Amino acid sequence: MIKKIAVLTSGGDSPGMNAAIRSIVRIAYHKKIKVVGILNGYLGLCQNNMIKLNLSTVSNILNRGGTILxxxxxxxxxxxxxxEIAIENMKKKGINALIVxxxxxTYIGAYKLYKMNFPCIGIPGTIDNDIYGTDYTIGYSTALETVVQAIDKIRDTSCSHQRISIIEIMGRNCGDLTLFSAIAGGCEFIVIPEIPYNEKKLIDNIKxxxxxxxxxxxxxxxxxxCNVKELAKKIEIHIKKETRATILGHIQRGGSPVSFDRILAFKMSLFAIKLLLKKKFGKCIGIKNNKIIYYDLNYFSQSKHTKLKKKLIKLASNLY
Structure with missing residues (x-):
């Protein structure tokens, strides 16, 4: 029987993580389940660095970016x-399950714990939106708004100075944030990792x-x-037009989560606790066609489908 659970945040922070923590605590309270917060992810789990979470602890974190844990x-x-140390630390605290x-x-760590017979559930929190099995991850929508605002502001200067502007956007191996912010921001050219990069073709099309x-x-x-600073130099040499590169960096991670991320965090947290109470362990939460779903944690290695991205980039960009 689930009487006490732990929650941790791991990897890159994303807006809405606090909203998820708050939702887990509040939902657990109504189910008469105690909640323990693990500080600093899996490192804190191994160091036995834990705190009690209650309604008072999470009362003013809904609108805060980052993660209080x-x-x-x-x-x-x-x-x-x-x-093994992590599991022993949780058992000593009377913790019956872990939500990550x-x-x-983060999912890999949870799956490895699950394979060692410790109940785990995963909730997707990353601005990259690169998790298999879900249309959206918590934090992605907020980051998207941040990037679009930056593109709008850079466009003002780009138009005023009649220059070419390169904007580097986060996403690691996933182009979702770049693709959809570029569409929303009206960018003329889009380069994402799902489509092989051709520098010569890019410069020719800009010309x-x-x-x-x-x-x-x-x-x-x-x-x-690529190195966007070097790319800017090459474009300027070939096209004879002033070119600037802007790396948005970690500004994309921060800020108050938008309403969509707050609501998504609540829905996913509610579903996670329902799964725990039904003893469906080793699962992760997703949203597909606006419906909250779950699937096995071991699908973390799967890649998101890129066929739609290729169609969209052909319609939205001059590059292809």
Whole structure:
């Protein structure tokens, strides 16, 4: 019987993690379940760094970005001896199950704990929106709004100075944040990791765009595809037009979560606790076609389907 659960946030922080923590605590309270917060992710779990969570603890965190529990990337958790320590720490506290909020790395840790017979549930919290099995992750919508606002502001300067602007956007190996912010922001060129990068083709198409009479252009590109500062120099040399690169960086992670992320956090948290009470362990929560679903944690290694992205980028960008 589930009488006490723990919750942790791990990996990169995302707006809405606090909303999920709050929802878990409030829903658990009504189910007469006690909640323990793990500080600093899996590192805190191994260090026995835990605090009690109650209605008072989470009363004013709904609108706050980041995570009150802290987060860390702890690669040593992949070692079995460290996971054994983590499980022992939870058992000593009388914890019956663990809810993790994070991305793929967080899910891997939860799955490994589950394989060692400790009940775990995963809730997707990442701005990258790169989790298999869900249309949206908590934090993605907020980050999307942040990026679109940045694109709008950069466009003002790009138009005024008649320059080419490159905007580097987060996402790791997933182009969702770049693609949809570029569509919403009206970017002329889009470069995402799902489609092979061709620098020459990009420069040639920018040149065509300028020859057609366009005096400025904005290129949205996902991080780690290339060095955007160097790309700006090459474009300026080939096109003879001032080119600037802007790396948005961690500004995309912060800020108060938008309403969609707050509501999504509540829905997913409610479903997570329902699964625990039904003893459906080793699962993670998702949303598909506006319906909350669950699937096995071991699907974390699957890639999100890219066929739709390719169609959208052809319609929205001059690059393809």
């Amino acid at each position: 802290g987060t860390a990337r702890y690669l040593k958790f992949y070692k079995k001896k460290n996971r 909020i994070g991305g793929n790395g 065509k765009n300028i020859h057609l009479g366009n005096k400025n252009a904005i290129i949205a590109i996902t991080e780690k595809i």
